[in-house]
Every structure is written in structure tokens, then in C-alpha cells.
Amino acid sequence: MKKEKLNIAVTGLNNTDNPGPGIPVIRGLREAKSFEPRIIGLAYENLEPGIYMKDMVDKTYQIPYPKSGSDVFLDRIKYIHNRENLEVIIPNLDAELYTFIKAEYELKTLGIHTFLPTLQQFEERSKPNLNAFGEKYGIKVPKSKPIAGYTDIQNLQAEFDFPVLVKGKFYDAYLAYNNEQVINYFNKLSSKWGLPVIIQEFVRGTEVNVVALGDGKGTTIAAVPMRKQYITDKGKAWGGITIQDPNLLEITHNLIRKTQWRGAMELEMIKTIQGEYYLIEINPRIPAWVYLAVAAGQNIPEALVNLALGKKVKPFEKYEVGKMFIRYSFDMIGDISQFEKLSMTGEL
Amino acid sequence: MKIKSNIAISDNGFMFDPYSGDSYNLNATAVAIIKLLKEEKTRDEIIEDFVRKYDVDTFTFEQNLDDFLAMLNHYDLVEQSS
Amino acid sequence: MEKLKYERPIINKIKAGVPDKYGMSTRVQIKTDIEGIPVKDIVNQYGSPVFVLSEKTIRETYQEAHRAFQSRYPKVQFAWSYKTNYLDAVCQIFHDEGSWAEVVSGFEYDKAIENGVPGNKIIFNGPDKSDADLKKAVENGSFIHIDHFDELYSLMRIVKKIGKKAKVAIRVNMDTGVYPKWDRFGFNYENGEAWNAINRIMLTENMDLVGLHTHIGTYMMTTNAYTVAAGKLADLAVKTAQKYKHHIKYIDMGGGFASKNTLKGAYLPGKDTCPSFDDYAEAITSALINSEIDPEHLPVLFLETGRALIDDAGYLIGSVLANKRLSNARRATIIDIGVNILFTSFWYEHEIYPGQACSQQTEDTTIYGPLCMNIDVIRESIQFPLLQKNDLVVIPRVGAYNMTQWMQFITLRPNVVLIDREQNLHLIRKKETNEIFKNQEIVPKHLKNKKT
Numbered sequence: 001m002k003k004e005k006l007n008i009a010v011t012g013l014n015n016t017d018n019p020g021p022g023i024p025v026i027r028g029l030r031e032a033k034s035f036e037p038r039i040i041g042l043a044y045e046n047l048e049p050g051i052y053m054k055d056m057v058d059k060t061y062q063i064p065y066p067k068s069g070s071d072v073f074l075d076r077i078k079y080i081h082n083r084e085n086l087e088v089i090i091p092n093l094d095a096e097l098y099t100f101i102k103a104e105y106e107l108k109t110l111g112i113h114t115f116l117p118t119l120q121q122f123e124e125r126s127k128p129n130l131n132a133f134g135e136k137y138g139i140k141v142p143k144s145k146p147i148a149g150y151t152d153i154q155n156l157q158a159e160f161d162f163p164v165l166v167k168g169k170f171y172d173a174y175l176a177y178n179n180e181q182v183i184n185y186f187n188k189l190s191s192k193w194g195l196p197v198i199i200q201e202f203v204r205g206t207e208v209n210v211v212a213l214g215d216g217k218g219t220t221i222a223a224v225p226m227r228k229q230y231i232t233d234k235g236k237a238w239g240g241i242t243i244q245d246p247n248l249l250e251i252t253h254n255l256i257r258k259t260q261w262r263g264a265m266e267l268e269m270i271k272t273i274q275g276e277y278y279l280i281e282i283n284p285r286i287p288a289w290v291y292l293a294v295a296a297g298q299n300i301p302e303a304l305v306n307l308a309l310g311k312k313v314k315p316f317e318k319y320e321v322g323k324m325f326i327r328y329s330f331d332m333i334g335d336i337s338q339f340e341k342l343s344m345t346g347e348l
Numbered sequence: 349m350k351i352k353s354n355i356a357i358s359d360n361g362f363m364f365d366p367y368s369g370d371s372y373n374l375n376a377t378a379v380a381i382i383k384l385l386k387e388e389k390t391r392d393e394i395i396e397d398f399v400r401k402y403d404v405d406t407f408t409f410e411q412n413l414d415d416f417l418a419m420l421n422h423y424d425l426v427e428q429s430s
Numbered sequence: 431m432e433k434l435k436y437e438r439p440i441i442n443k444i445k446a447g448v449p450d451k452y453g454m455s456t457r458v459q460i461k462t463d464i465e466g467i468p469v470k471d472i473v474n475q476y477g478s479p480v481f482v483l484s485e486k487t488i489r490e491t492y493q494e495a496h497r498a499f500q501s502r503y504p505k506v507q508f509a510w511s512y513k514t515n516y517l518d519a520v521c522q523i524f525h526d527e528g529s530w531a532e533v534v535s536g537f538e539y540d541k542a543i544e545n546g547v548p549g550n551k552i553i554f555n556g557p558d559k560s561d562a563d564l565k566k567a568v569e570n571g572s573f574i575h576i577d578h579f580d581e582l583y584s585l586m587r588i589v590k591k592i593g594k595k596a597k598v599a600i601r602v603n604m605d606t607g608v609y610p611k612w613d614r615f616g617f618n619y620e621n622g623e624a625w626n627a628i629n630r631i632m633l634t635e636n637m638d639l640v641g642l643h644t645h646i647g648t649y650m651m652t653t654n655a656y657t658v659a660a661g662k663l664a665d666l667a668v669k670t671a672q673k674y675k676h677h678i679k680y681i682d683m684g685g686g687f688a689s690k691n692t693l694k695g696a697y698l699p700g701k702d703t704c705p706s707f708d709d710y711a712e713a714i715t716s717a718l719i720n721s722e723i724d725p726e727h728l729p730v731l732f733l734e735t736g737r738a739l740i741d742d743a744g745y746l747i748g749s750v751l752a753n754k755r756l757s758n759a760r761r762a763t764i765i766d767i768g769v770n771i772l773f774t775s776f777w778y779e780h781e782i783y784p785g786q787a788c789s790q791q792t793e794d795t796t797i798y799g800p801l802c803m804n805i806d807v808i809r810e811s812i813q814f815p816l817l818q819k820n821d822l823v824v825i826p827r828v829g830a831y832n833m834t835q836w837m838q839f840i841t842l843r844p845n846v847v848l849i850d851r852e853q854n855l856h857l858i859r860k861k862e863t864n865e866i867f868k869n870q871e872i873v874p875k876h877l878k879n880k881k882t
Contacts, residue, residue: 046444069699098698123652132607170697194697336371340362343371343444363441371444375791378439404436408818415755416439422759423443 012092013050028301115308146196216262498707514736599641645684653713664721682732689741744829768799785822
């Protein structure tokens, strides 16, 4: 039987040493058994490596940052839709999710499907609300506090033991050992991502992650746990391995059931020596290491596309333990003419 | 003022400076000025040419041209006269 | 020969890696008219800069807010927050729509009276009410929202002396889970101070506790805080009813609703993230309806929202004074709108639109005001087309606070005009004159007419 052809737009083509999930997502889509994708890359920056990967991306369009406002942003998406007839968009970057979630209905009326968490789910798990989230859903969370200025930093010592993690609203986290370092990171993070900045108790243990997919009705469609084996100085996984951790899977299933989570998520957890699990963060999207899950037997990008199109998807029941990913970098060769075309027309 | 040789400019306004590796984006009037500079026209000749061809008065264009030439200088795109 | 269309020559460096707006066909938006009236005509008639208010937008915004609450809750009353914009014409529009007056000083109180608001439709807030103010408010039957114990005791002395009953409410501050916590106004909920104040009032003759008031902060982007706050006020109302068989007549949720402006430091534009009136209304009314308050004695819901009702209705038109290159070759444009009249530029990234057709080519530009001061920056960085001297610019969403917090500094405050619903222009505040300032000043005799 001939596979159905689908036009799928993907963001996050920044496959750098701090990679966006776009290319790993596309690899999953390219291996899909249920459809044959034509991939439309959506890029914010003119050097996102994915733009130049011809075997991955069929055509790329530049899009404005969500910062420039949703009307400008959606105008551009509509323009691309008119040319490419998009069926599904998979946004992969935190900073754009709010805009896409808000635009879900408008996109749908155009015939573009997404499969994202609801605004309530998105807000509830946001870093400043994580403590309340943990309380509500019965999951341990390191103590954290949003701060908005220097006076808050002066008062930290009464509430936290150093070191503490200083985290940006959307991205980035630094470990600070004293107030001066907190101030330093506070300035850095607030100028980049805005306020508030979040202070979080530093929990010692092993970092374990889960990539999961919820169907929006409480069922976990996919879930693969992974332990990072090597972490770069940017805190990103360099290598990781799928692990068998029934407790972690149970936590994931419970969370998806209770929150009725819709879409992909990455759970970042710390497992302490005592065997307790602390939730550090929920990323409400597919993580960059998703191809490991694909290789271990759960093609999450494919399942997500099918869910977005309203198809019934059977939950995955198993995955291979001991599958590893080892990240590497690679110098592609491009030409100024490609750069010119992209810079002058916004398309390549 | 002379534009560095080897600097390539496309009709669509894309300019590449092979000395520095930097790229630039120019509007149509800017492209026209670069072409005149490549023909080694002087500032006065450019002004005369523009005021004749374009819907602009001398004062406005002179002010705009000087600003533009200063930018070319700032981006190090012109030969430093010895 | 027909001449070619001229556009100022522009060269922009394409920054590798970072986003580049070119080739993405994002159009430069321009604003050539307000409510159908060309901005050029407004400036020709009233000068530059000039504030413009739209009566239509004010009324429509008010009606939208009112509908959002009225459709969810049986008894709703808005009170216009004078401090947000107390131009008389503006206040009259709100009063005409049915708003009471919410004032925070003796000056504002008198203004409301002069605007024809009956005393029993004025809410008197704030920490600064003189004994004379309080006495006047008691005599007029206004609602006095007590801010602190010193005020409570002053009022107790006054009512005892004049033997007239005061209608009072207390302002309550509380932890609603938002940052920063506003605990400087009113009595604290968590530490029991608010309950103490209620008890003290209930035991005072000549004081009728009619309401409970809170104002949880400004520019609230999360509606959940209102749910928490409404719940806590409802608790106090229930406790009061249980202990004294006394039913609170109204709950005043204050204001603090965000407008669509973008706060500095925010990642996404305000118009994308600001909750709607329906969102706020849902949060507040569901908390009250779901509370333990006896449905037979459901209090009236008072709202004092200011910013969200007026910000969108105000525009500021100005003109370009000069263009400059800074020493690092960065483009700077100087306009005749400074932070003295656009006070909100200290915390907003105001949108700025060219007031006439212009080039689609933009440059990263800093926009400065005309004041001889380094802090006079309207926008640090904006992708803006190059305008020529005397070209017009329009800044939307300036209706809140600018026409009350503006400063008279090195120049005179400009004209304010109102566009009515039939598109007629009305001057509603005249540009100040040197005479006004001269009249206020007194030069001692020995300093007069000195020759220099």
C-alpha cells in the first residue's frame, strides 16, 4: 500500500552543540511507517544547520521570532501554508510554544494541525509554578522561588542552603554558591529571558529523563526513560542510554493520567541515593534526544503526527533497554550563494 | 571614494565582502550608488546623477549620501586613500 | 522623463546566526489616521506633540468589561479610577456609562464632586485622607476604604464628634501567590490584622462596615491571583456574617488588570499574553460564587480597573526632530515626545508607528525624546524605518497614567483632544501657557527687575 504523503512543518533546526529537537524529530518522521513526510523547515536564524541538510529538510522558510507579536508570526505561517499546504506543525522550542498554543484554533481553521498541551497544562508546569504543580499532582519538587529583584536575593540565605540553581524563565540554569554569583546569573538570565528568574534548591543525585507522549485523555502513548551518560559544559547530554526504571515509568504514567497531558513532554528528574525522585522540570515538548526513543522502538514524532491528525494511536508497550546515543558534531559545507538566497528571500 | 575591488554585489541587493566574510543587505538606491562608486564617480558626480534621475532634492540627497558613505567607511568597505 | 522614486540609501549588515528581518516580508506598519481622522490634520490643528483620545474606544472597552462581569455575576458596579486619567471629559464618559468614581486624594474627591458624581457614589481609597477629607466623605455618605489603624481611629473620633454614621470598608492585603507581594496598603489578611480591624469597626457605633476591598497589584498577568484574593475576601465576609449576623454589602476587587502594552523585560508582546476581561471575570466571579457566602446575601462586586479600560483609547502623536548616527554608527532618531509626557515609557516597550507612508527598509534604531537628559529614551532598540525631519510618529496605548503623571519639564504640557463617536475633534485640555506658570510664582521684591 502506498503511504500517505503529509506536509509537516518543523521548527528547532538549530542542530548545534546545544541542539534544538528539529532534526531528531525529522529523523523520526522520515522513518515513519504510516506516512511519507515532506518536511518544511521553519528557521529563526540563518545559520541553523538543519536549513542546509538537504536529506532532512525539503524546503526552509525563515520565520520571525514570537517576540515580534503573534499577528506578524501568524501572517508568516499563513504565507507558508498557502505555498506548502501544511498539514501538521511540530513546534520544538519553548519560547514559541505559548504563541502556538494560543493560535491552535486559528491554525486548525486553516487546516493546520498541532498536538500541544493546553494553555492550562502549559502554565501549570511552568518553572515559577512548579512547586504548586508538585503539590497538586503528588510529585516531589525541589523547593523553588521566583525572584524579581536584588532585594529578593538578599533574603535567599534565610530560605535556601547554597549552592542553589538559578534558572531562566525559558532556558538556562546555573549553579551559584553565593549571593554574588546569584546576582551575576540573575542579571544574565533576566536580560535574556525576562522576569522572573527562578531560584531552586539543589538536589544531589543522578539525573534521569523521560520522553513521553500523552493523548490528552490520560493515556500514555509513549514513554522512554534515559540516563545521561555524559554532560557537556552547557549541561546538555552528550551521550545517554535507555534504562529500565519501573518507578520512573509509573511516575510518568500517573502524571499523564492526572494531568490529562496532551502532546509530548520531557520529564527531568533527579533520583537521589535514597531512591527518591524529584521533578526538576517538565519541558512541554519533544526533547532533542528523542531519536533515542525512536531507535529503542517508540517513534514518538510519528505517533504525535497521527494524534494531531485525530487518528487512533495504540500505546507503545515496550522499548529496548541499553540503546545508546552518542552525539557528534560534523562540518557540513555550504556556500555563500545559499546564504544569500536565504538572507534575501527568507527561503531556501 | 573607492569601493574595495572584489566586493561583489547582486542586483537583489546582497553584497559580500570577501576580505572580512561579512554580508550586507542594500536597498535599490544603495545598490545604484555602489555601482556609481565602482565606476569611480566622485561624490559630486553621484549627487548630480541622482538629482537628475530621482525624485529628490540636492540637500536631502547630499545629507543621505554622506550618511551612507559614512556607513560604508564604518563597515570598512572602501579603499583608504593614501 | 519621469523621475525614479527615491528612497534613502540603506546598508545593513546581515548578522550570521541571529535573526534577520529582511526577505521575510514583514511589513512596516504605519498609522496614518486615528478613528478615520488623518494624524496630519490633527497635528496641523493642535500642534505636535498632541494626545488623542477615542471616545468610541473608551465606551466599547468599558462595555466589553462590563459585559464580561455582568454575564457571570448578578450585581456588578464599576468605579472609575480617577488617578488613571482624571481629565474631566474622560471621567464624564465613564460616569455616563454608569461608573461611579474611585478617588485616592482630596483633590480627586473634589474633582468627582465637581463632575457631578453624588457623594454616595464615590469610593474613597488610599493612605492619604486628611481629617477634613474624612469629615466631608462621611457627610456626603461616600464609601471610605480604610487603609490603616491610624485612619480608623481618626475616623472613629470624627464620627463621634459629628454624630453621623460612616459607611466604611477596609482594604485588605494578602498573599495571592504573585510576585512582588503588595503589603504596604491596607490590613494584612494572613497575620489576622484585617480580622482585627473588622472586629474593631463592628464594635464601633456610627460605623457601618459595608464592604471589603483589595487591590492585589498592578499589571497582573495571571488571573489565578484574583481567584485567591476573591476567595480570601469571601472568607472574611463569611466570618463577619457568622460572628455578627452582619452581611457585607460589597466586595471590591480593585484593579490591576493588564493592558496590551508590553512590559520591559517581557519576552512576548503584551497583546499576545495579556488576559482578557473574560479571563479576569471568570477567575473573580467563580471564586465568589463558589465561596461559602450565603447566596441570599451575595455582595455587589465592585471593580476599579483603570489601566485596562483607558490605555487602548489613548494615542500620542509626535514628530521627528532629527536623525543621528551615534559614535558606534548606530541609528538614533530624536522625536518631540519625551519621558516627561510619556511617563509609561519607563516600564513599557511602547509601540511606535510612522504617521505616513514610509520606506519598508528598517534599521535597528534608538528613539530619544527631546529633553536634555540622558534618561530621555523612548525605545532603546526598535526596528524602525528612516524618517525625515518633521515626519510624524504615532504611539498607541498611552491612555493610562500619562495624562496624570506627566511632568512639566523645560516645556509645556501639550493639547489633549478627544474624538467623539461622530468623528468630531474636541479640545479637552488646552496646551499650557507660560502665563499659567508665571501666575503661580512669586519673586521677592529684592530680586525683582535685577539688571544682569
